Amino acid sequence: MIDLQLLALLLIPLLGGGLLAVFGSRKWAAELNSLMSFFTFAASVVLTVRVVDSGPQVAFNEQFFIDQFNVFLVALTAFVAFTTSLFSRPYMRIEQHHGKLTTGMLHLYYSMYQLFTFAMLVALTTNNMGIVWVAMEAATLTTVLLVSLYRTPASLEAAWKYFILCGVGIALALFGTILLYFAAERVLGQGGTALLWTHLNQVKGDLEPTVLKLAFIFLLVGYGTKIGLVPLHSWLPDAHAEGPTPVSAVLSGLLLNVALCAVVRSKVLVDGSLGTHFAGNLMMGFGLLSVLVASFSLFRQKDIKRMFAYSSIEHMGLITFAFGMGGPVATFAGMLHMTVHSLTKSAIFFAVGHAVQKVGTQQMDSIRGLLQVSPTVGWGLALGTFAILGMPPFGVFASEFLIITTAMHEYPWATPILLVSLGVAFAAIFGKIQPIVFGETTAKPLPHSPALIPVFAHLLLVLMLGLYMPPYLADWYRQAAALLG
């Protein structure tokens, strides 16, 4: 039964990729894209209910493994992928109307979008640490041509940088995986089972600590490049700023999470083997550095998408820090922050995308008075910004509050760094967004009506998570946090 549900989850986007590779130029390609994404989301809901009710399961000869932690990311990924596909339908039509995209480019976009979803879902659900690597690389490959979709010099440069840096990073992660296999082979023996996470997790106490230490460094640096941890982040702002906005939304909201999931899985093994907090400490260090550097970089930004890309680095740093601290509360907070960050950041990118289309530039100095042009886009951006800055009553406040109070308790020295960074980020983003939303304008209306339902749906969810967390959800997250320890 679980086999069937998982098969549906993985086959729908793969089938969607195939269908759109054939029919991507048709008029209804955007609708087909949304429909396939909706089916994927429905499959993820079925799978989630099943796993939350009956606990962790393996499928397909143990090649896939689903527990409360990764099913949460599966549901989040499928949901945001679905809403982003809704957003991209009018967005891409407007881009085409503006002459920035041709039908051929859209064709590529739709089929790659589905394959990208497929690659992420495989990376999340596979039990095999080697396949995690293969799927992460596949996710890079499917998005690299999307980043350069506009074929402008800047977008080509961004895509090349993304390709080369993530390629190198992920190659290092492969070396880490090889070392992990080397250690595992001595305990579990030759063959297929030695890379299976569930098996590794059972014998983690017997794995050779020196090898695992080195393996984790390579894995963290490798997948950390994808998460956008400082100092490996330089591809991220470029790729987010130059790619089409739906791609920025899924990169920021989803791909970074998937890479982090791989790191968290490795951390569980490594700290279990060492019996110390080595991996957690490394993650905390990288996380803090990312939060600090990213928030101070926010001031220098002039491009609006670039600024929110840096904000993603900041939040991913915060989440990495939370998972690094470990323990039920911090892990719970980390997962909650992943959820609210993904929802809020993609909502912001949706609003920003339409704002940029109205004004015709990404330079923040030239975007003024969104409220006058379109109250909905303006309020979407304003509320999204409030939410991402951690203002109560939005959910980001709740998760940041949990992370900081845990840090105060466990690692008091880290709290000033976190508080200063969050304060700086607040000042930088708020100062720049305020005149963009309120102010005088000269912009023209759009040829197609913008898609704002996804924006407000996301923000509503984030608001709900800040005010009231349903017991079902809280229980689910608590179980997942307990699994990760």
Add this chain to the structure above:
Amino acid sequence: MQIPYTLQFINLLAALLLLIAFAMLAQRRILSLINLFAWQGALLALSTFIVAYSTNQHHLYYSAGLTLLLKVMLLPYLLHRLIHRLNVRWDVETLINIPTTMLVGIALVIFSFNLAAPISQLAEGITRGLIGIALACVLLSLLMMLTRRKAVSQVVAFLSLENGLFFAATSATQGMPLVVELGIALDVLVATFIFGVFFFQIRETFDSLDITHMEKLKDD
């Protein structure tokens, strides 16, 4: 104790791999670079074959065959066609300061031997001690990516990085599970195609394959 001939032979091949990594670091002509890459693949296939023979691991025969097919024939053929169509076949790259690069390379080799020393001591079987060489190959390819300014040579460096990793997998662990290796091979192949698409896009936009044109994006 008499060291078995197979092991001696693998050690020889490992040394040759390292030598080729250095040769690639200093090679300025793009055509010769691709030929060196093909040779690297051939050595890799041979060493995988010998490991397969001496440890009697059947799946390693497949991966040796896969290496031969992919890295000795298909990828070099694709690269040759690419540079022919892009008309950069006889291009010579200006590399600054080859002696310094070589010295840095030697430092990297020493570093990787040190890093791998505790792991090599744990290794059993015929291939102990080769992890250092594999790691050195990986780091040398990274260094090559840093020093190159042409898109094509960066890609060759990227592919030879993958060769180093593959050597690490066969020497340290006697091969990853076959499904993983197939996945990796597929990724590499797709990556090469995408790189090819990129070359044309880059040349169309910038009129050259020099990536110095592509250093404009900054935080301001």
